[in-house]
Amino acid sequence: MTQTRAHRRLERPREQVLVAALEMIADQGLARVTMASLARRLGTSGGHLLYYFGTRNHLLLETLRWSEKGFADQRRPIVDSAEQQRKNQQGVEAMLAFAKVYLPVGDRDPRWLLWLELWARAPHDPELIAAQHGLDEEWHADLVRLLSSALPDLRDPQGTSTRLRAMWDGFAMAIVTGGGLATRGQALEHTRSLLAPQY
Amino acid sequence: MTQTRAHRRLERPREQVLVAALEMIADQGLARVTMASLARRLGTSGGHLLYYFGTRNHLLLETLRWSEKGFADQRRPIVDSAEQQRKNQQGVEAMLAFAKVYLPVGDRDPRWLLWLELWARAPHDPELIAAQHGLDEEWHADLVRLLSSALPDLRDPQGTSTRLRAMWDGFAMAIVTGGGLATRGQALEHTRSLLAPQY
DNA sequence: GCGCGAAGTTGAATGTCGTTCAAACTTGTA
């Protein structure tokens, strides 16, 4: 099969490209990841990358998707373990563990730099909007499951998930744009506050 | 004075450029606002715009600043009126009025399209980071004043302001990237929920 | 082995940008 042959030789190199892209984004910023520079780093040509990915935007979107796949694997055990416990004494702690996966590791977090780029380009672009929805939806589904089991007294898990993710997105942006506007630690503390408000 | 003469002839045309930029952003998107197309619309040349604004990024940043100035005028009466009332029965309503100024009017809101662009470009760029901080700080200061007077029982106005703005940023992004991921009305309802949580 | 079609790969060409800059043009003023 042509498909088989193509894919046999493709899978690994494809990952190599995505890994290299993430690394370059992390230490040089998105703007400096050009077709030419990325190709040079991989010992190939810019035209070749476009042969596989079609456009630079597709390549970056693939990179984000691949990155997100890894984070899906990280959050799943948190959700699963919360669902298996009957009495959940550590509900808020499970939430914080989930938040730690969601939030950027620091400024320069390549995954979040890609998110900011996606947000900026998505308006007026149906394909990017759809991609954004898809990725968001996965987080939402898992977060609702976690909220339902970790904090079963919560009135509206759906709405709380939406509020939490909106706030996390805001903090993630602040963390990743840098300048100390917000830190990961502060974002986690604010998560605690939002979940256990006392006026 | 050279300065005087230059500015006498500059003030109005400068505003015309910013208005035209906002209009073009609203109906064509940021990417299609090029030096050449913006200049053509204004009956001038691309080189001329750069003579005044230095770079495209500066022009866009000026546009955002000028846009924000208008919104500062809109939120001030809300804060002032809340501070003048002793007993604040309508505390939450004042907050929603403030949120209505903060949030985008719809997708295509040019101010928020500029914010998304700023977020995407700010990492690795000290000047943009500083600009972002400055604008954020103004919203924060007014919001803390409003929270202190509109909801005086609130334990931590500073922290609540930070959480609210983070959430609003997240919703604003979702509204402006479009596709119905979030609406202005939903964002306002979530604001109500965050301020008056009941588990 | 051999040949042949399909897939992979390259780098030069193309078009669109933002930006630079030397030249031409205005304006205020002495």
Next chain:
DNA sequence: TACAAGTTTGAACGACATTCAACTTCGCGC
């Protein structure tokens, strides 16, 4: 009226993403 300072233009430049025609490699049936 002349001159210096400020303004305006558009051609030229460099950096891009993207296209594409040519070339190479690969897999497979004979």
